Amino acid sequence: MILAAIIACEIGFWVAILAGLCARYLLHRPRLGAVLLALVPVIDLLLLALVTVDLLGGATASWHHGLAAVYIGLSVAYGRRMVQWADLRFRHRFASGPPPVRLTGWEHTRACWGNVLRTLLAVGIAAGLLAAMIAIVGDAGRTAALAGYFSILAVILAIDVLYAASYTIWPKRPGLAPSTLAERGA
Template sequence: MLIAVIAGCEIGFWVVLLAGLVARYPLRMRRTGAALLLGVPLVDVVLLAATLVDLRNGATAGTGHGLAAVYLGYSVAFGHSMMRWADQRFAHRFAGGPPPPPKPKYGAARVRYEWREWGKALLATAIACAVLLGMIALVGDAHRTEALAGWPARLGAVLAIWSLWPITTTLWPPRPKKTAAPRP
């Protein structure tokens, strides 16, 4: 059941975001669009509430509860940048705004970009682990929360793998390809 709530929240995130952007740009209803966009984080609150109610009602924590914590962490850490990404594209397409800036391709700017994204993943992992620990403390029964105990290690492994990208970008930053000189 909780997996369905997670899927519904993911769909809800994008529906509320899209509704806010449509109201803001094509419909030119700035206040309504802003109100809808402010409602996007409420989707996370719904998921947190559903997870906590499920656990408080005596459910044994399972994969769905762990996924809910991970979803919350990543939604909080990456949600603002995802909303900004969508807003820039909508503003460009429907309101004559400037084209969205591309992510940097080369040099120090690319290295900073990769580390910033990894920093968001670190924040997401920290939030997810805090939620997991909160769920374990809330239930107070190690047997009922046994499935949650392995999630921090999984998240740490994902973060370690993710860190390979900014590390390699730092050591070997991408450079523009050299073009061959035109032949005389």
């Protein structure tokens, strides 16, 4: 049940974003778009409520419950950023907005380290939710699957730090302009 709820919430997340952007740019209804985009965090609260009810109802925690905690942490930490990413591309495609800018050099490196901070926030939220689930259930036998997620969270953070460090050592070079690629026959 929880895995189906996670999948439904992920679908709902993107449907809410797409509906909000369509209302904003295609229907020219910015208020309606804002209301629909405001539903994105409500989806996370719904998933959190479903997980809580399931565990309080006597369910034994599974990897699905841990995945829900990770999903909520990532959604809270990166949700606004994902909405901005989609908004920029939607505005460019449907409302004559400026094209997305690809970051290179130290700007890209700085953005990578900003993502490390977001990932740290996501890991902190997920760890807090996992600890809360373990404490609420109060039975180590029923929450054993959740304890393994703390090491997974550490690996997620370590990978993001290594990714950012790699761009600190080797900054991302600017790509060739499209006209240059056309001249080369690419």
